[in-house]
Amino acid sequence: MTVDRVLNPKTIAVVGLSDTSPVAGFIAPTLNSAAEVHFVHPKAETVLGRPAFRSISEVPGPIDAVLSVMSAERTVALAEECADLDCGGLVIYAAGFSELGEAGADHQSRLAEAARRGNMSIIGPNSLGYISVPRSLYLTASADYQPEPGGISVISHSGAMIGGIAIAAKQRTGVGISRLISAGNEATTDVADYLDFLASDPDTTAIGLVVEGIRRPDEFFAAARKCIAAGKPVVALKLARNARTQQMAASHTGALAGNAWAYDVAFAQAGIQLAYDLEELVDRLALVSQIDPKLWNPVQRIGVVAGTGGFASLAFDVAEAEGLTLPPLDSLADWVADTIPGITVPNPLDTTGFGATFWTDIVDRYVxxxxxxxxxxxxxxxxxxxxxxxxxxxxxxxxxxxxxxxIAAGTGAVGDFALEVIGDDGAVALGYGIRGTLRGLHTLGAFERERAAARQPVEAPAPVARPAEAIADATSGGQFLPFREAMGLLEQFGVPTAPFAIIEAADEVQAPSFEGPYAVKLADVAHRTELGAVALNVAASELADSVTRLREIAAQHSVAPTVAVQPMTGSRGELLMGVDGRSELGPMVMLGLGGVFVEVLQRIGGRPAPLSRSDAESLIEEFRDLRLLHGFRGSQPWHLEQLADTLVGLGRLAAAGRDWIESLDVNPLLVTEDGLVAVDALCIVRK
Structure with missing residues (x-):
């Protein structure tokens, strides 16, 4: 859905506003824009000093943006009337739509149908509208916090957040706002549409997102790639990070609010950086909006020159916490020692008492x-x-x-006077406190590194049909694939599997073709360990007795009596791999250490499926700090080349079965002397 007309309107009609409306003052600055503004009111003769039309149909010519400040029911009727006119779209404040569930479903359905019929975009409903500071467009129910004009644009599912962002930007010297868009319920037009618009918007240089849920992930990430390719960093604040805030988000806007882990993984994969509050969001965008893009670089080595030892020490600690590197600058050590007596650490540099005397030389040498x-x-x-x-x-x-x-103040803003000194050519940025400034540099550097890597989307494999047979799990109420089918899928997609033999209920027990000792288990049970339905180190002579005992356990618990037999496999480690198909962003491939490490470390990494080889390698690299996968004390790495291939294969399976795989656990994936081998798999399928 194109949003160009409604966001860059030449003509505007404001419907239902009167001089006594509480939002009249918020909208009034729009009269200073280049757009032609009309007012529609059934009774008022004038609104904000301009004559009012009695109905929208009386407004002459095409109308690019229609702002409704009326109730839900009247707004729906207005949309249906606009559908027969030449209108670009509507901006709707009113609540009473999908956020109410069934009670508002009819209103939202009629609104969406009117938009479809009239080829109109809808901002909202349940929205605070939008603001374009440089263009003086204030189609909003948000107060005018008077931020400076600039290059930061923000899309927010939460309407009130745009006011918070405007306030935070105003507190920071040199930071300005381009557009603030409140997405609301996204009846027809969603965050993907706005992001796609901002990719080519000349007023926007950096983009912030305040996200509750993404409705169209493919379109969203395609738009994000356009923004990054256009040299516009994207930083996201994900709301609803736990169950309670997900419920709050749903009641507030009716938006989806899925698993935050999946969002973190998918955003990082797409080159979208993360923030965890509004202050951080603005800080991460502040420097990229000020520094000339021609000067950007990966920022892997930062120098800090501080006016006092306290600020120098604090800067080092904060840089370390933010994952930034302050190199020791050995080449400057002798010069610093000779120039500033008593100083032995060149970076960060403490200029206490000598800064003003040698300042010009210090600045020149460090920059x-x-x-x-x-x-x-x-x-x-x-x-x-x-x-x-x-x-x-x-x-x-x-x-x-x-x-x-x-230039950073030890705390807070530098001050407006600094703008007069540095000018507006993008050579110098003004930060907000030490942490805010370093975060801004971190975002700039990370963006340049991500853009250089330029990950392209991996071509999805052809869909694979769900095996016809599935088993009901009485415990969870779900369904899962038989052991044979699950292991077959892994093998089909290149995941190395251990050999196995299946003994059905009516089969005579015979030794399999591979040698023992054996691992013997009930094959088609979701939670066999809890039932004691696993026997290890079973000799060939003991196989029949083991199968008999397992069949008795199956009968006792009313589960399938099918038995799987596998060779015992020695290992020097265990991995956990899996697929989470429940994310609204699409299937996610997961990797972690198996065995007790899963619970002890609680460390899981992931990537959206399907994965490229470089995606798999970067996921494995996330575990380097644990030292197990990559080898320690002379031990060999855990077959990392094969692990990367295995992750790619699992990602292809996840993508091919995205319509029916709920989850897939490969646990354990054993690390043997000869390679990796999956000995079990549990694949939960959608009903």
Whole structure:
């Protein structure tokens, strides 16, 4: 759905607004825009000093954006009338739609049908509308917090969040807002449409998302790739990260609110960075919106020059916590020791007592250092001539050496005076406190690294049909595939599996073709360990007795008596692999350490399916810090090449069976001397 007309309107009709409306003052700045604004009211002669039409049909010519400030029922009638006119779309404040469940379903259905019939986009309902600061478009029920115009655009499912973002941006020197869009219930137009619009929006340089749920993940991630390809970093704040907030989100906007882990994994895979509150969201966007994109680089080595030892020490601790590297700068150690007596640590540099004397040389050497990708200057700046000179020296060096340079206050904003000193050519950014500034540099560097990697979507495999047979699980009420079918699927998609023999209820017990000792288990039971339905190290002479005991257990618990026999397999480690097909973003492949490590470490990594080889390798790399997979104390790595191939194969299976695989657990995936081998699989299927 195209949203160009409604977001860049040449003509606007505001329906239902009167001078006494509580939102009249919020909308009034729109009269200063380049758009032609009309008012429609059944009784008022004038609205905001302009004559009012009695109905929308009386407004002359095409109408790009219609803003309704009426109730749900009247807004639906308005939409149905607009469908017969040439209208680009509606912006709807009213609640009373899908967020009420069945009570509002009819209103939302009629609204969507009117939009379809009139080829109109809908912003909302249950929305606070949108703001375009540079264009003075305020089709909003949000107060005018008067942020400075700039390049940051934000799409939010939560309407009130756009006000919070405007306030946070206004508190930060040099940070400006382009667009704030409240998505609301997304009756027809959703966050994917807005993101696609922002990818080519000339007013937008960086994008923030406040997300409850994604309705169309394929379109959403395609739009995100467009934004990143256009040089526009995307940072997301995922709301509803636990069960209670998911319920709150559903009651608030009617939006979906799925598993936060899946969102974190999928966003990271797409190059969308994460924030965990509004302050962090704005901080991560602030520097990329200020620094000239021609100066961006991967920012893997940062230098910090601080006005006091306390700020220097704090900057180092914060940088470490934020995953940033401050190299030791050995090449500058002798010069620092000779220039600033008593200082032995060049980075971060403490200039206490000597900064003003040697400042110009310090700035030139640090900004000009080939060992640094970016430099931060920290102090408690003020509007005094001395600080003007110090900041000007930073700006001069930044223009000379062409790399990201930021000026940060020890806490809070630097101050508007600094803007007059540094100018507006994007050579220097102004940060908000030490942590906020470093987070901004982290986002800039991570974006450049991700853009260089430029992950392309992996072609999905052809769908595979669900095996016809499925077994009911009396415990969960779900259904799962028989052992034979589940293992066959793994083998079909390149997951190495252990050999097995199936002994049906009526079969005579015979030794399988492979040698013992054996692992013997009830094959078609979802939770066989709880039933004691597994026997290990069974000799060939004991096989018949083991099968008999397992059949007795099956009869006792009214489960299938089919028995699986496998060779005992020695291992030096266990992995857990799986597929979560319940995410609204599509199937996710999971990897973790098996055995007791799953519960002890509670460490699971993942990627959206299907995976490329590089996706699999980067997922494995996430476990390097645990030292087990990659080898330790002279031990061999856990067949990492084969593991990458196995993850790719599992991802293809997950994608091919996305319509029917609820979950798939490969537990354990044994690490043997000769390679990896799956000895069990539980595949839960949708009914």
């Amino acid at each position: 000009g250092s080939d060992e640094l990708d970016a430099v931060v200057f920290v102090n408690m700046w003020s509007d005094a001539p001395l600080y003007h000179r110090l900041i000007d020296d930073v700006a001069v060096a930044a223009r000379r050496y062409r790399k990201p340079v930021a």
